[in-house]
Amino acid sequence: MEQQRVGFAFCGSFCTHARAVEALEQVKARYETVVPIVSERCAATDTRFGTAHDLMREVERICDRRVIDTVEKAEPIGPKKLLDVLVICPCTGNTLAKLAAGATDSSVTMAAKAHLRNGRPVVIALATNDGLSASAKNIGALLDKRNIYFVPFGQDDPVGKPTSLVADFSKVPEAVAAALAGQQLQPVLVGR
Numbered sequence: 001m002e003q004q005r006v007g008f009a010f011c012g013s014f015c016t017h018a019r020a021v022e023a024l025e026q027v028k029a030r031y032e033t034v035v036p037i038v039s040e041r042c043a044a045t046d047t048r049f050g051t052a053h054d055l056m057r058e059v060e061r062i063c064d065r066r067v068i069d070t071v072e073k074a075e076p077i078g079p080k081k082l083l084d085v086l087v088i089c090p091c092t093g094n095t096l097a098k099l100a101a102g103a104t105d106s107s108v109t110m111a112a113k114a115h116l117r118n119g120r121p122v123v124i125a126l127a128t129n130d131g132l133s134a135s136a137k138n139i140g141a142l143l144d145k146r147n148i149y150f151v152p153f154g155q156d157d158p159v160g161k162p163t164s165l166v167a168d169f170s171k172v173p174e175a176v177a178a179a180l181a182g183q184q185l186q187p188v189l190v191g192r
């Protein structure tokens, strides 16, 4: 098992949670310490894709530890240097916008801010219907930012949802390993 400590943060892209949980399982199979983080929206919202309670229970079981679900619980990640890498999977358009703007009003953005202050990598697995519209400028800003890496992403349904972008969640473990080595996993853009 690898000794680097991984933070694994879920945002409210509810339709991708099943795939994100699979990615979490793959990461946990490789790294001994995986710290689960959930946005407040995730922790409080039941949808047709599942209940918040079931998601919390599942990620806590996989990681064998309680979720970080508030700004207060995420803050020590900075001063205590709790993580070597933080992956945000899935990352919503909302959280992308906050990261690009430097806003910190959620558990996930607090975790990212705290962790980035230590000069350590953040890996984004985006999932948003406006990736090629409203979120495009935020993706561009983050591509250009130090210590931010992306899980390779592409258009998931170019005809039905022409502005939608989704990461290839099966590449999360590889993207995390690359980021820990200071590299962006290539190619960044994947075809479907």
Ligand SMILES: Cc1cc2nc3c(=O)[nH]c(=O)nc-3n(C[C@H](O)[C@H](O)[C@H](O)COP(=O)(O)O)c2cc1C
Pocket (backbone or CB within 6 Å): 010, 011, 012, 013, 014, 015, 016, 039, 040, 041, 042, 047, 048, 091, 092, 093, 094, 095, 106, 108, 127, 128, 129
């Ligand atoms: C059923 C459902 C599915 C959603 N799917 C997505 C999604 O795939 N991508 C996205 O960016 N936002 C999605 N949203 C909207 C986000 O949940 C919303 O912007 C929320 O404020 C995100 O908060 P967070 O980024 O703190 O998790 C969805 C909302 C609902 C209710």
